[in-house]
Amino acid sequence: MTRLQIVLVRLALLVLMLGAWELLPRNGVVNPRLLPPLGDVLVMLADILGRPAVQEAILVTAAEVIVAFIIAVPVGAAVGVLIAENDYLGEIFKPLLFYVFSIPKSIFLPMFILIMGIGFQQKVAYAAFSTVFVVIMSATAAVESVRADHVLVARSYGATQMQVLTRVYVPSMMPFLLETLRISMIFNFTGVMIAEMYASRTGIGHLIANWGENFQMPQLFAGVILLAAVAIAFNETVRFLEARCSTWRT
């Protein structure tokens, strides 16, 4: 199939799914109280976006996501580079990290709540905590992706440390760094959402949990669509950049 055909078939599938979402509840095939028709959900989405309480919740959530990201990524990247560059530390910590990685971080949420309450800093601290391990692992993989013979060639031609760093390390690592950013954002966003849904007074995750408990399905679906759209948009932007950067590598 050509690219055009693929895009067309995908569009057709999308239209089919959205059409089913609209028509099945409308005709009563599916209970509209359980699955409100797409049209109603979109109207509700426009409605809740106009409410000051929702706008405030979005701002709070955005601030939490950004601050947690700014904390987790540099810390994780520094530790990851240290582990990748130092063989001894790597041998000690890599197996430990794999275990930590498979542990559900959410079980430590109660600790964060007991120590910090349920405010802004608790959300940021938990999200950063749940993100930092994946940053460490991806940063390690990024450094290890630099090929030793490239470094050797650069050194043999008399490149300085600085030149090796900027001309070999950064370009080789660029796609992996973007990949790291992308994946850590997924974790970070998930962390903020869980923390908000678990115990919170504000934030979009708190609203979603509330809407679900009160059986306000149109609001709930509108919130889910909003969050999914934001997450996918960020992800696709970074993937687009990734694809452009990988042309540097050979």
Place this chain on the structure above:
Amino acid sequence: MTRPAPATVRWLILLALLVFWELMPRTGLIPELFLPSMTSTLRVLVADWREYAEALMVTLYEVGFAMLIACGFGILAGALVGGLALLRNLLLPVFSSLYAVPIVILYPIFTAWFGIGSESKILFAGVYGFFPVMLSTAAGIRTIDSQLLLAARSMGATLPQQIVRVIIPASIPTVLTGLRLGGALTIIGVVVSEMLTSAAGIGYLVTRYRTILDSAHVFGAILMILLMSILFDLAARAIERRTLTWQTAGRREKETREARPATPVAAPAA
């Protein structure tokens, strides 16, 4: 001076953590409310073992069913998407995009639809674990050395023979990695959903004891979840190591490793 072996250092770190856990609350440097000491946590576990055991049975039952769903549908969908070029071109990028959505935001929908009993947890955790299993299975089938298939076909293997003798054995390591990740995620999914809205299970104990500020009981539950996920990880790794011995050619090993980073690292743990 020679450095101690890495494994020794690892055990020392673990030991230091345990000592820290015991001494910090005992000396009052960290209040018992924030971190109850190891002995008081263990004492609570022993005293209320019946409650913890009942909660653990509920959780294990949910985890078991969720893993069946995640692995069954994940392997099936992954085999289809990885094996058929048409579906692969059409759907794989779509699945990778959907992967960015924090699945936990769907949980309120599950509780609204299926109630707060075990059903909502099983289905939610099944969806949670489905994606890594599917993506790894697709990757495992796609990264099979085409030389192997070519050789099998040249020697006149029929399609069923190719599937049974080449495709399945060659994709098993990658699929198992996916099952390990998917299994870990279903455990996470069950625990998270029990913590959020439920009336039973070990995650529910965490939440109930947190709201009445009983840290020792919270940590008892945390400890059990930790043990559960570490034991699962150890078991899954042991199975993976055993099956790796089937693999002989060095080439494929390298290829899967190169094809892997996309999936294992991308597991959206919570």
